[in-house]
Amino acid sequence: xxxxxxxxxxxxxxxxxxxxxxxxxxxxxxxxxxxxxxxxxxxxxxxxxxxxxxxxxxxxxxxxxxxxxxxxxxxxxxxxxxxxxxxxxxxxxxxxxxxxxxxxxxxxxxxxxxxxxxxxxxxxxxxxxxxxxxxxxxxxxxxxxxxxxxxxxxxxxxxxxxxx
Amino acid sequence: xxxxxxxxxxxxxxxxxxxxxxxxxxxxxxxxxxxxxxxxxxxxxxxxxxxxxxxxxxxxxxxxxxxxxxxxxxxxxxxxxxxxxxxxxxxxxxxxxxxxxxxxxxxxxxxxxxxxxx
Numbered sequence: 001x002x003x004x005x006x007x008x009x010x011x012x013x014x015x016x017x018x019x020x021x022x023x024x025x026x027x028x029x030x031x032x033x034x035x036x037x038x039x040x041x042x043x044x045x046x047x048x049x050x051x052x053x054x055x056x057x058x059x060x061x062x063x064x065x066x067x068x069x070x071x072x073x074x075x076x077x078x079x080x081x082x083x084x085x086x087x088x089x090x091x092x093x094x095x096x097x098x099x100x101x102x103x104x105x106x107x108x109x110x111x112x113x114x115x116x117x118x119x120x121x122x123x124x125x126x127x128x129x130x131x132x133x134x135x136x137x138x139x140x141x142x143x144x145x146x147x148x149x150x151x152x153x154x155x156x157x158x159x160x161x162x163x164x
Numbered sequence: 165x166x167x168x169x170x171x172x173x174x175x176x177x178x179x180x181x182x183x184x185x186x187x188x189x190x191x192x193x194x195x196x197x198x199x200x201x202x203x204x205x206x207x208x209x210x211x212x213x214x215x216x217x218x219x220x221x222x223x224x225x226x227x228x229x230x231x232x233x234x235x236x237x238x239x240x241x242x243x244x245x246x247x248x249x250x251x252x253x254x255x256x257x258x259x260x261x262x263x264x265x266x267x268x269x270x271x272x273x274x275x276x277x278x279x280x281x282x
Contacts, residue, residue, distance in 0.1 A: 022224035095263035
């Protein structure tokens with residue numbers, strides 16, 4: 001499993017290099033492979049994620065659903081911020097709340113926290129053990145189950161289908 | 165047609181960046197300011213990059229702009245997390261009308277426990 005991870009990591013680096021330089025000359029290919037190899041040697045130890053899971057096409061289907069849902073939330077977040085900023089009375093009621101995580105795996109948690117940062121009114125502050133701290137610009141309720149569903153419920157459900 | 169769509173996207177991107185900067189001035193403390201700074205400015209920059217893709221198509225310029233979008237997403241969100249955590253550790257106060265702060269409830273309590281033990 002470790003060898004597959006390193007290989008996939010190298011291929012991702014090399015593909016990114018080719019797309020960025022947009023040039024298929026042999027010098028460029030050699031330079032790209034050397035740099036991708038160096039990057040892989042240094043950073044592939046942080047890429048500990050079971051790649052063989054991703055062969056299943058159902059996971060790719062949920063990933064597309066996730067990206068569409070994420071873009072929709074992101075656009076909504078921007079209109080939300082614009083409304084709060086342009087409103088003369090500034091309707092904000094900020095606070096930091098804790099959300100219990102049921103999701104396992106560092107990659108899935110990173111993506112969840114990054115998504116929460118881009119969704120309306122919330123921004124991820126820190127993860128300690130199984131608790132995610134979220135800064136919320138308008139704290140509607142202080143009951144954990146209700147706000148946890150509102151902040152991370154749908155994201156967690158889709159991410160579980162992708163990564164577990 | 166492509167020119168028109170990309171001009172509209174540039175307009176939208178500039179508008180969102182403007183709202184982000186306005187939020188940076190109007191909102192009260194660093195935590196709320198980061199909300200507007202990460203969300204609006206990231207989507208604004210992404211709209212401008214997307215307009216480049218539409219204007220030039222999938223050649224070297226367009227693909228570079230397309231790759232920059234996910235990189236921008238990941239770096240700005242992780243940067244916001246680092247800034248928030250750093251400012252919380254170095255003791256920036258939240259706005260006085262804030263409702264709750266579970267984070268400092270938990271982390272400060274733990275620090276006191278460890279100092280008591282030592």
